[in-house]
Amino acid sequence: MKDIDFMARAIELAKRGQLKTQPNPMVGCVIVKNNKIVGEGWHQEYGKDHAEINAIKNCKKRFGLKKALKIIAASDFYVNLEPCTIEKNTPPCSTALIEHKIKRLFCGTLDPNPKINGKGIRLLKNAGIKTKVGLLSKECKQLNRVFFTNQKKLRPYIILKSAQSIDGYIALKNGDSNWISNSESRKDCHHIRSTVKGILVGRRTVEKDNPSLTVRLTNKELGIGKNEIIEQPIKIIIGNLKKSKENNKLFSNNAKVIVGSKLVAKKFKNLEYIQYKEKNFLEKFLKDLLAKNITSILVEGGQNTLNSFIANNLFDELVIYTAPIFLGNGSIKTLNLKAADSINKSRKLKTIKIERFKDDIKTTYYNGNI
């Protein structure tokens, strides 16, 4: 096996912590001696041991403490992210690696957290440990897109979603949009919902569609055990809910709802208002959401809301479901953006994935690099 194979294995292990490590990143660690894996671990859950510590524990379990210490001191560590230097819930990993006098460290990327960024590597180097940064860096960044975005952009990772006709409309003139996309596409959207911490819509969508904004999938569909319960995303609304009623689906089951607006209107039990003085408070609101550990959000419309995110370049991913229908003029357009000056200067996204749900097409785009 080669270096990149061991790093690929670390990434694979890291993924096992998906959705459970936030706001921490997913991290996997592989310990290798003489080209053989002698220990593996990953960060399993927020607040619990980090990947490096789990890999060391795994090695000790495999070989017994005494033999493991000898092995580790002659081993290379492969980790997708720079070892941490901060003592929070657990002692810093860089200290543990130094104490174990490991031979070499291969890491995928530096930690984007400005408090760590490069510090972990420096500590190891100063302790005489050889380090190499950048192995499968693209894949490592990709793995932790949410974490990198949180750290670098100081806001949640933002996915915009829309379901439209071939001619680019999200609803008829009268607002009717039930249903443009088919049931399989809508189910897929619930899968996206299950991967984010919050679902955001504009207040008009609440008034018009009375949405639940919940993940409605069976445990089997979610791929979790019979008795497991998923954490429902927090519901986030932009604009005050003056026309909403307490019996709106949004508030059922005492779900937590956060509203960002200039004016504070009705207040129900689990409704939290964050009030802003400025007209364009989107960026501030997003920062405040991250402070509440909402590390990722799915924005589901309507047109005004989607446009304000695109116009302000506040999005990381755009997901469009296109149904094979025409809605025609006068219908409500998916996007309503300012004209581009030229085709060359027009905003460009990166096409990431094309999927098909019966006759609907789902396209996933990335906006810029992380």
Add this chain to the structure above:
Amino acid sequence: MKDIDFMARAIELAKRGQLKTQPNPMVGCVIVKNNKIVGEGWHQEYGKDHAEINAIKNCKKRFGLKKALKIIAASDFYVNLEPCTIEKNTPPCSTALIEHKIKRLFCGTLDPNPKINGKGIRLLKNAGIKTKVGLLSKECKQLNRVFFTNQKKLRPYIILKSAQSIDGYIALKNGDSNWISNSESRKDCHHIRSTVKGILVGRRTVEKDNPSLTVRLTNKELGIGKNEIIEQPIKIIIGNLKKSKENNKLFSNNAKVIVGSKLVAKKFKNLEYIQYKEKNFLEKFLKDLLAKNITSILVEGGQNTLNSFIANNLFDELVIYTAPIFLGNGSIKTLNLKAADSINKSRKLKTIKIERFKDDIKTTYYNGNI
């Protein structure tokens, strides 16, 4: 092997005649005795022998005339299309099959040509030959979509093509559309051009873009021999070319150009005008094009032209290349159709194929059944 395997083989053989048999359909024939193929043939080129005759010839070549006649008389024939009953360039196939006293005939579909439709089968039945119609009929119709459309709708097979931004625009306000789609998408479009008999655009597209409307691919890209020359599609324009000049790219190399319009304006060497009295002459024009053996056309724009085809439900295929860019408001929309009354009643297409060319997405839809 099963019945459907032999029919699948017939379809495979038929495809070898692609582009060369028009206005005839593509037909393949497999002769089977005791579950073994004893003869194969296909219609290779317009005016030459039909598939059944070629398969019989192939059998005779394999086994010698005397033995072959015995074999054929005890064999089943698999043909994707009903044997013809018309003597035109060649004697009718149904007569040949009767003369050879074949055992059974399996055919994929009846011939949609009203002069044949079922007559070939009746002739065989009356001669005591067992027949079965409908084996892989969907695939057989699919194979000859162009021919079925020509026969049933009395017009060319129509492919509409557009290259658009994510937000559904084909050009900036100033008309600039160079280039929305990338070079790979544009190359793919030349491949589509190479499969049709005519390329149609509106006169405004000619005036604005000065297009060549030619297939510009190397022989290698076209998958043909070094010295082969493809027949360029005929250029077809809707609306009179009053503003066009003789040095327009359209007229280079003495290419044939057909114009359908109410008024006849300039006349150049290879420019043929078809004049119509009525304002909406699209359907008549299409019928006239078929009469000139233009069995299939690719409609490449602009907006008005595409819309008139969609609004009149005169299309069989819609191909959209979507580039990952936004062009914004005020740009020229891809489609400009009348509003749908309801989502349920909105026009529905069938999604056939999704392809990717770098970051562009190509979607192919079918409009209705054949």
